[in-house]
Amino acid sequence: MGPPSRSGFYVSRAVALLLAGLAAALLLALAVLASLYGRCARVPPSELRDRGAPAAAPSLPGKQEPASRPGPTPEPDAAASPPTWRPPGPWDQLRLPRWLVPLHYELELWPRLRPDDLSASALRFTGRVNITVRCTAATARLLLHSLFLDCERAEVHGPLSPDAGDATAGRSSVVETWFAVDMQYLVLELGEALQPGSLYELQLSFSGPVSQDTREGLFLNLYTDQGERRALLASQMEPTFARNVFPCFDEPALKATFNITIIHHPRYVALSNMPKLSQSEKEDVNGSKWTVTTFHTTPPMPTYLAAFVVCDYGHISRIERGKEIRIWARKDAIAEGNADFALNITGPIFSFLEDLFNISYPLPKTDIIALPTFDNRAMENWGLLIFDESLLLLQPNDKLTEKKIVISFTVSHEIGHQWFGNLVTMNWWNNIWLNEGFASYFEFGIINHFIPKFPRNEIFFFNILHGALREDHALVSRAVSVNVESFTETNEINELFDLFTYSKGASLARMLSSFLNEKIFIRALKSYLETFSYANAEQDDLWRHFQMAIDDQSKILLPATVKSIMDSWTHQSGFPVITLNVSTGVMKQEPFYLGKVKNQTLLTHNDTWIIPVLWIKNGTTQSLVWLDKSSKVFPEMQISDSDHDWVILNLNMTGYYRVNYDELGWKKLNQQLEKDPKAIPVIHRLQLVDDAFSLSKNDYIEIETALDLTKYLAEEDEIIVWHAVLMNLVTRDLVSDGNNYEIYPLLKKYLLKRLISIWNTYSTTIRENVTALQEDYLALILLEKVFGTACWLGLEDCLQLSRELFRNWMNHPENEIPNPIKNVILCYGIALGNDKEWDFLLKIYNNNTKEEERIQLAYAMSCSKDPWILNRYMDYAITVSPFTFNETNVIEAVAEASEVGRYVAKDFLINNWQAVSKRYGTQSLVTLLYVIGRTISTDSQILELQQFCSNMLEEHQRLTVQAKLQTIRNENLKGKERSARIAAWLRKNT
Numbered sequence: 001m002g003p004p005s006r007s008g009f010y011v012s013r014a015v016a017l018l019l020a021g022l023a024a025a026l027l028l029a030l031a032v033l034a035s036l037y038g039r040c041a042r043v044p045p046s047e048l049r050d051r052g053a054p055a056a057a058p059s060l061p062g063k064q065e066p067a068s069r070p071g072p073t074p075e076p077d078a079a080a081s082p083p084t085w086r087p088p089g090p091w092d093q094l095r096l097p098r099w100l101v102p103l104h105y106e107l108e109l110w111p112r113l114r115p116d117d118l119s120a121s122a123l124r125f126t127g128r129v130n131i132t133v134r135c136t137a138a139t140a141r142l143l144l145h146s147l148f149l150d151c152e153r154a155e156v157h158g159p160l161s162p163d164a165g166d167a168t169a170g171r172s173s174v175v176e177t178w179f180a181v182d183m184q185y186l187v188l189e190l191g192e193a194l195q196p197g198s199l200y201e202l203q204l205s206f207s208g209p210v211s212q213d214t215r216e217g218l219f220l221n222l223y224t225d226q227g228e229r230r231a232l233l234a235s236q237m238e239p240t241f242a243r244n245v246f247p248c249f250d251e252p253a254l255k256a257t258f259n260i261t262i263i264h265h266p267r268y269v270a271l272s273n274m275p276k277l278s279q280s281e282k283e284d285v286n287g288s289k290w291t292v293t294t295f296h297t298t299p300p301m302p303t304y305l306a307a308f309v310v311c312d313y314g315h316i317s318r319i320e321r322g323k324e325i326r327i328w329a330r331k332d333a334i335a336e337g338n339a340d341f342a343l344n345i346t347g348p349i350f351s352f353l354e355d356l357f358n359i360s361y362p363l364p365k366t367d368i369i370a371l372p373t374f375d376n377r378a379m380e381n382w383g384l385l386i387f388d389e390s391l392l393l394l395q396p397n398d399k400l401t402e403k404k405i406v407i408s409f410t411v412s413h414e415i416g417h418q419w420f421g422n423l424v425t426m427n428w429w430n431n432i433w434l435n436e437g438f439a440s441y442f443e444f445g446i447i448n449h450f451i452p453k454f455p456r457n458e459i460f461f462f463n464i465l466h467g468a469l470r471e472d473h474a475l476v477s478r479a480v481s482v483n484v485e486s487f488t489e490t491n492e493i494n495e496l497f498d499l500f501t502y503s504k505g506a507s508l509a510r511m512l513s514s515f516l517n518e519k520i521f522i523r524a525l526k527s528y529l530e531t532f533s534y535a536n537a538e539q540d541d542l543w544r545h546f547q548m549a550i551d552d553q554s555k556i557l558l559p560a561t562v563k564s565i566m567d568s569w570t571h572q573s574g575f576p577v578i579t580l581n582v583s584t585g586v587m588k589q590e591p592f593y594l595g596k597v598k599n600q601t602l603l604t605h606n607d608t609w610i611i612p613v614l615w616i617k618n619g620t621t622q623s624l625v626w627l628d629k630s631s632k633v634f635p636e637m638q639i640s641d642s643d644h645d646w647v648i649l650n651l652n653m654t655g656y657y658r659v660n661y662d663e664l665g666w667k668k669l670n671q672q673l674e675k676d677p678k679a680i681p682v683i684h685r686l687q688l689v690d691d692a693f694s695l696s697k698n699d700y701i702e703i704e705t706a707l708d709l710t711k712y713l714a715e716e717d718e719i720i721v722w723h724a725v726l727m728n729l730v731t732r733d734l735v736s737d738g739n740n741y742e743i744y745p746l747l748k749k750y751l752l753k754r755l756i757s758i759w760n761t762y763s764t765t766i767r768e769n770v771t772a773l774q775e776d777y778l779a780l781i782l783l784e785k786v787f788g789t790a791c792w793l794g795l796e797d798c799l800q801l802s803r804e805l806f807r808n809w810m811n812h813p814e815n816e817i818p819n820p821i822k823n824v825i826l827c828y829g830i831a832l833g834n835d836k837e838w839d840f841l842l843k844i845y846n847n848n849t850k851e852e853e854r855i856q857l858a859y860a861m862s863c864s865k866d867p868w869i870l871n872r873y874m875d876y877a878i879t880v881s882p883f884t885f886n887e888t889n890v891i892e893a894v895a896e897a898s899e900v901g902r903y904v905a906k907d908f909l910i911n912n913w914q915a916v917s918k919r920y921g922t923q924s925l926v927t928l929l930y931v932i933g934r935t936i937s938t939d940s941q942i943l944e945l946q947q948f949c950s951n952m953l954e955e956h957q958r959l960t961v962q963a964k965l966q967t968i969r970n971e972n973l974k975g976k977e978r979s980a981r982i983a984a985w986l987r988k989n990t
């Protein structure tokens, strides 16, 4: 799957808000899921019984509700009774018993979607599946995964004669069929045991609901195309939703071949993993005609890669190395050429990876489809890749956004999975990082191959590494590779698709490739992929192939086996900080903690890492060394105060750790930056800033050490370094704190003097040749912070440019504001203007239908500095007015936008809290209090907010708010100390 949210990618405020909205939608979806769960616990037709869960079994809230039973054959008496007691058994385990191994599925699905009836209120599908299994242990009890399905018929045939696969050979009587709903099993109880070594065929007929609100299992998308409402069906099985579509052995190691048949309305086309084999016609009981599309047999694959689409879409295609690639999308989008970019890059990416791994893509075709709603994600189903259209289609108005790169990354990631995941699959979900980490890592190699100028290291840092290092720390986060035994519930599998799986996984793959070198790295992966093709692997299998590649040569020597090196990184949480004393050459390691804990003996994180240290001295790359214990001496790293040497550890930031130096080490680097910054590569200027500020924030070094590194910035023309400095120095809290009067003028003086050069570069580009930005991916994603800070610091030219661009756009809407700085320009256009500008924006808002753009506009409108405009705005939002502001909590937006806004919003809330609560819900009051209290630092301020909220909140909410406000105050006090020290330093250095 694509990353859940591209945390590394630039997320504008508007998009962040949109994401918050999506999170709310997710909660709603979960609520719906919970209610569906209740439904599935009903007593299904005749012989089926839900045996509930044993009293002692682990349970989920809401999952053992007594049956609520809509459905074809209601049984009123059972509605009132609790689930039947069931004995302890294999159904209490998360993993299937190994008694049966699936070999082949004959699957037929018939969703009743008709283009002339899109009401689809209770759209269902029926299906049949015949599963050939091998019995490995005598058993009269068969377990399959099944969720939300009604089982209408269950038969077991066999033993099959080994050659003919004759399903009529014999028949075992199915005595009883029941659901262990909590563990998502369907249990067949047989009259006699199946015999080990024999093949059987399980024949099941079933039906189930098409998901309307979630994109899990088989789900519906409603959309508009060619001026009319249309619908399509698509599937999402990973990780455990295949069981929502057909009864199956839903574990990644249980690979089988599939013959898939889809019955659909003649106007639709059906797609699946393999190409179409044949098509025929079928009549239903009402005499309506349906098309039966059958597909070729798949290679052995896990259930989570099975894929189906039924749609009325257009497509474009091309042939790459004899195989057809088709991109499917809304017919309007195809006609407008929105899919052309994706089609052009897909073939070459396939070919590149085929050549890199020397393994051909084994399927005869590839379909890639863009769904109107797929929750901003993408899925690598073998032969039928499914994307949210925002990640695949290039809109005409995407010209000055980073969209092409986002599409390239996402397509590369999903194609990477055709090898990592589809061809070789992890044995179980605990090692999902083997899929996601490697697919994420190869995104960069692929893009770098096609765009050699691409600043690969810097973008890896920004998209991947930075987020991982920010979230990962000893004691709190989780290890990349999870203990298999630790899972008890299915939803824990879903939670694994997180930053650690994707970003830390990719970072570890990159570190591995850096200390082995790329050639050995690829050679090892080739042999791993070849060996485990169509099969499954563990992390240790991968390490074994790396070890073989290492043992096969003599140039690179490792201090330990690949397994012991990598286990130290994948089996423990967090990462190390290494500190080099340049006077003595002593390097030591310790775990990184958020807010360094002084008394280390309290900690349980005793382990060390085996750390590869690539390093540079005076700009020259040195040989790799290893820190394989808590400390070690490296005489070659010593320098004295008198010489001009400098040393930087962690070449290109390929190591997954942070680096600290003694006082002299930092001083030497600082001297070099002031003397000749370009002698230190960009990635290392970025690294110095990022490591130093992070280490100072967590008490490893003094803040002054980090600040010293910013003195040279007048000479810095790389936007990514500037961005890192500003993110650390001009924090959101500082910007919105009206009590920053001490530090603000100092910062203004200090930063503007240095910022002016990079400002001039980019403001000239914006004014004279804005399309030149198209080629500058880093500028596209980072300019907003630089421009926002320049305006915040009151740089006259920035304010002038904001007025200019806003007015130009107002007078001639075809003069669009360049997307990378649109948030800043809209906000300052409003802040510097009056009601004329504001009313104009409101008009645009009301005529706009795109949610993301509406959120952006709603936020810009909150930037006004006029209390009456802000009050009127909030009044519009809570009263019945022509304006909906559905997507944005306007009161919160106003409180967030500025110090003025916060005061105005506070008063507004005091006077209108009932209306606000009615409009946005009670919980919004709590959130608002946090926003309003964001800069508090005294007890009396807390008291004031508490008194105010005593009217409007319930007791438990008041207690939560009180505790949270205390935390905010303590953090602010700590922040104030830091600010005071920054101010003192600035005074000395301005």
Ligand SMILES: [Zn+2]
Pocket: 001, 002, 003, 413, 417, 435, 436, 439
């Ligand atoms: Zn993925």
